[in-house]
Amino acid sequence: MRRSIIPFGMHLVRCIAMLGVLLCCTTAEARNPDVSSWMVNLSSGSSSTDTNNRNGAPEIAVVGDTVHAVWVTYQSDPYIGQIWYRRSLDGGATWQARIKIVEAPANELDITEYVKRLHVVGTSVHIAYIGHSSGGTWAGTVYYRRSTDNGASFGSAQSLFSATYLSLSHSYINGNGSKVTIAFRLSSSSGYKRDSGEVLRSTDNGATFTQTQCFLYDHNDPAYAGAAVYDLQHVGDNVYVMYGTSNGRGCSYEGESKMYLASSTNNGATFASQLLSIPQSNGCYKAYGGQDGHYASKIAALNNTVSATWAGTNTNSERCVFLRKSTNNGASFLDPLTLYNQTGNSTIQAGQETIRGKGNYLYAMWNTSDAKSMFRTSSNQGTSFGATTEATAGGWWPIVAVDGNSSDGSKAQLFWQGTLRTASNGGANLSGTSLLFPFWRTGWVQRAQIASTTDEALHYVMSAKFYSSSLCGGNCNEDIFYRRHALTPPNPTGRTCLRLRSETVSFESRYDNMHVPDSADVNMPGAFSIGLWVKPAAGGADTGYTNQYRPVVSKPQGIGYSYALGTILSLANPQGQDHTITAEITTAAGTFVVNPGGSNQGYVPTDQWSHLAMTYNPTGGANNFRLYLNGNQIAATTATGTVIADGNPMQAGRYGNWDIDDLHLWNKALTREELLADMRTAACTGTGLQACYNFNNTTKDITGRGNHGILMFQERYVAETRIGTHVPPLMYLLLQ
Structure with missing residues (x-):
């Protein structure tokens, strides 16, 4: 019988669909x-004060061991x-108390998600935001608060710019050393109507x-025309402001919109604008919104070179x-480069395009309307780009961070909705997918920001929520979660195993x-x-089928597995044990399962250590797919073909309750003698x-090949309980 699971992508889609139903039928609370x-919940305080809160628009900056985070909160009642604002002084291990930067009636504070409020240099923390007059947006103020003691305290709010009968919006902050720049849009509401971009510079x-x-x-x-600011970068003495204009009456009332870049070479004292957009064959211009509910960098600058990305139409009126x-x-x-030209029904999700760069390398990502995140890289500062790569077939709001440990910029991190891939060798190599969020549980992960540091760590903040009947009576509201992910886990220490529930x-x-x-x-x-060595415990989830299949090591593929090793509910139970060892592989020829069936062999006792192993040799002839328990062959079958895979991660756990230890993967079919030797040693040679x-307090791949493990839920290390040094259980000794 073929065992199957729901693969990651399908499961996530199912979770989102269920969540949508639940949102209609339950009360959402924090x-x-x-x-x-x-993960650390940065925004959560006491449940009594957080009940009606929603949190979003997270930002993050890391300088040395200090991690800075800013976010907005919407309170409904x-x-x-x-x-x-909140900070950590030990690289994200512990966090100090939250600091409230501002509180105001929601219609008097700009709490949009696509602006940039935080800028950090050294021990100076700069936060800028826009406030509106009571009851509306047609009078506003740009406020600024600064900390000069690394975020320990902030000065009082300064009013940098105020206006009546003028609308303020689209604010961004950036800087360079002691230079701080704030850009925003100013729109008149009476008299002669016009929009402008204003810069406050220090x-x-x-x-x-x-x-x-x-x-x-x-x-x-x-009524029909306006402008918007979409990004700000300050590099050296150069300040760049990306903005767009629109006129609904343009092009014979078909509407027209354009994208520009305003540049200054004197730290923002004066600016000159250049049109980025190109016209359609009829002479009309179409540029789409520069931000899509989430801040994504549109400008990459280095020395005298600056590049900008946007979505719009080409001369053939195709969206690009x-x-x-x-x-x-x-x-x-x-002349503009076309990074992507929409095809078929896969249209562009305008506003989610983004670029980052360092040295000669430039990385571009964007999203299509069917949730595909696309990726291209340049090794000549944007003069030309390599081929388009699909980073994921399901995700939104992609962002890029150049690896903090990459001196030449040839390595970058691609991130979307709690998911990570690493681009190395200038983007020529793309790693498998790392899942940095507890997927497979009903929840929703939204917009995120990341920072990559020189200690080979990735720090990210995101807005996310889960379902909880006890805390929220259904779907909770969004909180801000933080995680520090070490790209290389720490070296082993002590003698522990990994507990999975x-x-x-x-x-x-x-x-x-x-x-x-992968x-x-x-x-x-x-x-x-x-x-690997396993000590099962009673209970635990199974794959959802009546056979109570519990893989302990597996690699999902399609609706089944490339390979899986674990236990299954026994058909015969003379020894009082519920589960027997089982394994399966999927090749181009089909799925092959090996287990002792209805015999009285292969029982894996609970609360005791056992060693499980599977071997497969495609050219090994009859009985080339073998199953071992404590060094003894329990079952064998004949399989054909090579194992197929579709990019899903390998996983240990997810089903069943286990303590696991000394997991080894080989690219050859071990003999029984080799397997016995491997059982007796923890050496990864x-x-x-x-x-x-x-x-041993780490998920590091000890071979040095870089296949490091990542933990997701509430896994923990516990003291190893096997007697002596890798001694097999008594049953194995009696059989020798």
């Missing part, structure tokens, strides 16, 4: 349950908006500011993602697991062996060893 031991670390206008859009048409490059600080631009609860299931991103090493396309995990 605060979220503690689903993962590896009473209708209040807040901006919060050269003394925010002590004083001077106002400059970076663009002016005269249109005298408040473009990039234009200037080699003279934005004074003029080369699972349970199936409607909408609130727990699936402890370690997963390993790679050639874990795909097992030829001969292979897998072995030997020809053909593809991945090795001793779980």
Whole structure:
């Protein structure tokens, strides 16, 4: 019988669909349950004060060991908006108390999700935001708060710019050393109608500011025309402001919109604008919104070179993602490059395009309307790009961070909705997918921001929520979650094993697991062996079928597995044991299962250590797929073909309750003698060893091949309880 599971992508879609139904039928409240031991809920306070809160628009900055985070809170009863700051002084291990930057009625505070409020340099923390007058947006103020003691305290709010009968919006903050720049849109509401981009600039670390206008859009048409600021970058003495204009009466009332870049080479004292958009064959321009409910960098600058990306139409009126490059600080631009031209029903999700760069390398990502995140890279600062790669077939709001440990910029992190891939060698190599959020539980992960640091760590913040009947009576509201992910786990210490627990609860299931991103090493396309020590515990989730299948090591593929090793409910139970060992593989020829069937062999006792192993040799002839328990062959069958894989991570756990230890993956079919030798040692050495995990307070791949494990739910390390050094259980000794 073929066993099957729901693969990651299908399961996530199912969770989102269920969540949508639940949103219609249950009351949504905060605060979220503690689903993962590896994430910190930054926004959660007491449940009594957080009941009506929703949190979003997270931002993050890391300088040395200090991690800075800012986010906004929407409170529905009473209708209040807040901006919060929080910091960690030990690289994200512990967090200090939240600091409230501002609180105001929600219609008097700009709490939009696509602006940028946080800028950090050294021990100076700069936060800028827009407030509105009571009852509306046609009078506003740009406020600024600064900390000069690394976020320990903030000065009082300064009013940098105020206006009546003018609308303020689209604010962004950036800087360079002691230079701090704030850009925003200003729109008139009476008299002659026009929009402008304004810049507030400081050269003394925010002590004083001077106002400059970076663009002016005269249109005298408040009903159909306007402008918006979409990004700000300050590099050296150069300041760049990306903005768009629109006129609904343009092109014979078909509507027209354009994208521009305003550039300054004197720290924002003066600006000149260049048109980025290109016309359609009829002479009309179409550019789409520069941000899609989430801040994504649109500008990448280095020395005299600056590049900008946006979505718009080409001369054939086709929707495209473009990039234009200037080699003279934005004074003029080369012809646009088309990064993506929509095909078929896969249209562009405008506003989610983004670029980041360092040295000669430039990385571009964007999304299609069917949730595909696309990726291209350049090794010549944007003069040309390599082929388009699909980073994921299901995700939104992609962002890029150049690896903090990459001096030349040839390595970057691609991130979307709690999911990570690493681009190395200038984007020529793309890693498998790392899951940094507790997927497989009913929840929703939304917009995120990331920072990559020199200690090979990725820090991210995101808005997310879970279902909890006890805390929220249904779906909770969004909180802000933080996780520090070490790209290389710590070296082993002590003698521990990994404890994994699972349970199936409607909408609130727990699936402890370690997963390993897809790679050639874990795909097992030829001969292979897998072995590990396990101590099962009673209970735990299974795959959802009546056979109570509980893989302990598996690699999902389609609706089944590339390979899986675990236990299954026994058909015969003379020894009082519920489960027997089982394994399966999927090849082009089909799915092959090996287990002792109805015999009285292969029982895996609870609360005792046993060694499970499977070997497969595609050219091994009859009985080439073998199953071992404590070093003894329990069953064998004949299989054909090579194992197939589809990019899913390998995982240990997710189903059943286990303590696991010394997981070894080989690229050859071990003999029984080799398997016995492997059982008796924790050493991660030997020809053909593809991945090795001793779980001594780490999920590091000890082989040095980089197939590191990632934990997701509430996994934990516990003291190893086997007697002596890798001594097999008594049953094995009696059989020798």
